Amino acid sequence: MAARDQPRKDKLQPFIPSQPMPRTPPSEDCEWMRNAVSGRWHLFRKMTEEERIHLGRHPPRLEREPDPDIRRFIEEEEARPSSIIPVHHAAAPDPFHDLQLLRDLAIINEQTAKELGPLPEGGMPVREKRKPRLRPPDAMPVEACVNSQETDDMKIKQLAAAAIAASALAACQPAQLPEYKRNPHPKEHYEIIVTVVNAPGPLNAILGGAHYEAPNCFYSVAPSMGAGLSNPNHRKQIVFNRVSDSLWAGDFYADEMIDDDYGMAGGTCHWRLRSAGAVLRATGAKGETIYGVSLDAEQIRAQHSETTYFSKMGYPRDKVISDYKEAGQTNREWFGPTVADDALFTITLTVRKLAQ
Secondary structure (H helix, E strand, O other): OOHHHOOOHHHOOOOOOOOOOOOOOOOOOEEEEEOOOOOOEEEEEOOOHHHHHHOOOOOOOOOOOOOHHHHHHHHHHOOOHHHHOOOOOOOOOOHHHHHHHHHHHHHHHHHHHHHHOOOOOOOOOOOOOOOOOOOOHHHOOHHHHHHHHHOHHHHHHHHHHHHHHHHHHOOOOOOOOOOOOEOOOOOOEEEEEEEEEOOOOOOOEEEEEEEEEOOOOEEEEEHHHOEEEEOOEEEEEEOOEEEEOOEEEEEEEOOOEOOEEOOOEOOEEOOEEEEEEEEEEOOOOOOOOEEEEEEEHHHHHOOOEEEEEEEOOOOOOOOOOOOOEEOOEOOHHHHOOOOOHHHEEEEEEEEEEOOO
16 A cells, blocks of 8 residues: 555544534524534524525425436445435526526536547546545544533533524514616617527427626625625516517617616626527427527627527427426537437527617
8 A cells, every 4th residue: 555545643633423403492483503514503593485495405305216327326425415416496497597507518618628629539537536534433532522521511601692693683584685777768779589490390489588687796695694695687588579480589678777776795786788598498388398599798799690509309308307408509510420410400599789
């Protein structure tokens, strides 16, 4: 065994066991919560349903068992299921937000491939993983137990102080967001056109939207807990009119919002357009695949046109994932030469500025 593989016992931190939950029942407005690092229990006010969903502490139950490969990974790597299985879903699904994340990921992957080159044949080499050698619980020094017993009185006083603080915070509510002001006389008027070519079937359900944000301002969804920082954002629905079987047209304003001070961190909120796009389904029924396309603010102001390629395999719904969100690929070469053109269809998004 190499010297670097020898465990450094003198450098290991003392093992901190998880303490049992205190037997003292909390008040109706409080609850015990354990610190995942120190293993100690503290009193906090009960979180609202919105705070639990936002912090991921109240996820819905899994609709189905995880994939066998994922289950094997959990058992072999001793990973937490919540770290690799999507169990938390937003209370109100937002397909535009999900598609924006997929688009950002596609841009990052394209930039990475451009800077570092394509992946080697066969994928990246896999290095063997080694599990850390932790000190067993039996090796905990006796001094740690003695110190724990000597500080019981101090812990009781600390818990009492925490209970008083928790009761004082019980009246706190999640941040109430103001109604953002809209521009009564917008001038930057754009038309957005969606064109579908070689679709595997009808795409009769379409929904559009423009996304605005104020990146210089911040607010907390759960102020009493000091968590959940976010930027103000607003989504304006775009109404599309069907021009033909494969073409839809709608319009929106880039200067939809007005800069104003809403009492948030950052002072006056300066709004800007982030993106605009559309999502399409076969009929709009629940479970159908969602095809999304969007353009960012820079592309919109440049009156850019972009074509996105989609596979026909997931139409009208994916066989495994319900409401599957498909962002497609803007580069045809991503599918490779083995995929025929007839196995793909395209959605083109075009914008042009309208005269005032």
